Amino acid sequence: MTAPDLAAPVGGWRVWRLGADDDGPVLESPLAAATWPARAALTAVCHRGCGDAPAWGCGCGLYALDHPHRLATDMLWRTGILGCTALWGRVVEHEEGWRGEHSYPLVLFLLSPDEVLRRVAGGSLAVASARRAVIGAARARRMTGLGETLVGALQRRYGVPVHVLPASSPAAFAEREVGALAGRVRDESVLGLPARRLGDRVATARLDRVVDRLLEGLRPDLPPLPA
Template sequence: MDAPDLPHAVAGWRTWTVSTGPGGSRLLAPVTRALWPPGEARTAWCRYGRHDAPAASCRCGLYAVADLTRLTRQVTRGSVVGVAALWGRVVEAEHGWRGEHGYPVVLFAEPALAERTRARLAARYGVRVHRLPAPLETLVRGDREAVSALAARVRDETARAPGSVAPHRELAVADLLARIHGPEPRSA
């Protein structure tokens, strides 16, 4: 059975590593090292078979999980975690989804990622890049249930308005950040 072609995006949490080469700061998939291009959707392809990705009977596709706390061990020094919108063919998986197309909609950088790199990522991808006050694993260890619930709100509200910086999404992000390190300064 083929994956359904959804009329709307689903949103899930995923991680990226950051490449800071001559082409500027860019997001890379941590396993495949595939570039998530700035300003355009990343499209999945299957390296295991000759079919369109994702296929229900395969492991191909762009991955995202429903629960942020599942990623704590995958986030490394200087990496980025965030919500990605997935659309087109989407397969529901045990912990989230695998999609045909994807694009980041909000990012959270580990503390080791330099401010200049965060600013470059924000400019290149057109999304907010928030700085975490401590490694994700440390934050989740403090109150896994509360962080998970707030992260679910961010993910769900992002799914309802993936194409815009909706006020309710910014409020959910602010709630998540306030829970893990106090209120984020508002820009004028």
């Protein structure tokens, strides 16, 4: 029996694609056939036969980056869902991110949810069913904005905060001030996790505050942030 290296999960940035099942929208990997189940951890499996995913010399595992500006802008536009994820279990640390054994989202950002739904309408069968599920939920709750419904549906299913990113934000993550704010969101989403899970409203408000600061920093129409 060995002592763990860390008693808190590793937090990193990644993107998801919108999918759907019978109960509503789900988060899917844009690169592999993997779906994050709601309120349950996703566990990595290696299709090459590695015994313990993620293995050192293999590319298997659940990916996360240390900073959102390392994500390709076109990938963020194509997928439309950015967020911080927790990684735990066996974790391989890389120079610019991590590969983990278990993963669950901590906070999600939708890049224009109406656009995400509109874009997926002509796509695969799974995304078309996601659109149907969201529309059904909107009718049941008598809501008109599909984007708002998608935000609420993801928030209820996964039990994590969901926010909407400003439309012109993907390239702005490369700016130094915005990068620092994104780092604070990642740190707070991990460090405040135990307190939030115990119902500490101060911890929840603290995460909301750093998220608001990030969203303010991504708005080009607002004056620049103080140094």
